[in-house]
Amino acid sequence: MIMFQGKVAFITGAGSGVGRAAALAFAREGARVAVVDLDSANAQETVHLVQAAGGHAVSVQADVCQAAQMESAVHTTVETFGRLDCAFNNAGVVIDEQGHLMAAVSPEERERIIAMHPIGRLAQAEEVAEAAVWLCSNRASFLCGSIVMVDGGYTVQ
Numbered sequence: 197m198i199m200f201q202g203k204v205a206f207i208t209g210a211g212s213g214v215g216r217a218a219a220l221a222f223a224r225e226g227a228r229v230a231v232v233d234l235d236s237a238n239a240q241e242t243v244h245l246v247q248a249a250g251g252h253a254v255s256v257q258a259d260v261c262q263a264a265q266m267e268s269a270v271h272t273t274v275e276t277f278g279r280l281d282c283a284f285n286n287a288g289v290v291i292d293e294q295g296h297l298m299a300a301v302s303p304e305e306r307e308r309i310i311a312m313h314p315i316g317r318l319a320q321a322e323e324v325a326e327a328a329v330w331l332c333s334n335r336a337s338f339l340c341g342s343i344v345m346v347d348g349g350y351t352v353q
């Protein structure tokens with residue numbers, strides 16, 4: 197049974213990485229998806245990937261730091277699909293403990309960060325996306341006010 201038949205998901209940062217993987221995962225489960233990102237070309241590419249897999253999506257360029265743009269993005273979503281059921285507020289930048297952008301860390305620092313995870317590797321985008329799909333679904337109906345760590349064991353050491 198698919199989880200989001202007839203429903204609409206709003207995903208920020210869906211032009212890349214975890215957000216793109218989530219757009220594909222929500223669409224696979226039947227959701228129509230608003231692909232929201234600062235980068236409109238990447239957002240459009242995600243829409244193409246969703247459509248190529250048989251799903252429905254619309255790209256919306258918006259900056260999550262700008263309230264008016266987010267309000268407009270929500271309006272566009274509801275105008276396009278007629279409703280909005282869930283949001284995955286995923287957009288952001290990845291930094292290390294010192295505040296350096298992860299894309300800029302040295303290979304040695306990257307190895308050190310990986311070694312801090314008992315599982316011995318970083319996450320695949322799809323592994324994080326699956327948690328978001330489940331949390332937004334009725335299958336998580338009794339989960340309320342909890343934080344679910346999807347961190348390869350980083351916080352349980």
Ligand SMILES: NC(=O)c1ccc[n+]([C@@H]2O[C@H](COP(=O)([O-])OP(=O)(O)OC[C@H]3O[C@@H](n4cnc5c(N)ncnc54)[C@H](O)[C@@H]3O)[C@@H](O)[C@H]2O)c1
Nearest residue numbers: 209211212213214233234235258259260286287288289290
């Ligand atoms: N990848 C990791 O190891 C990791 C670890 C911890 C947390 N996270 C968090 O997970 C989220 C996704 O990470 P990712 O690896 O997929 O990153 P990514 O860089 O691949 O994707 C982030 C997306 O967000 C978009 N974006 C950035 N700022 C935005 C803004 N102001 N408004 C709208 N869109 C914006 C970017 O254009 C990009 O498409 C981020 O919030 C990140 O902080 C990632």
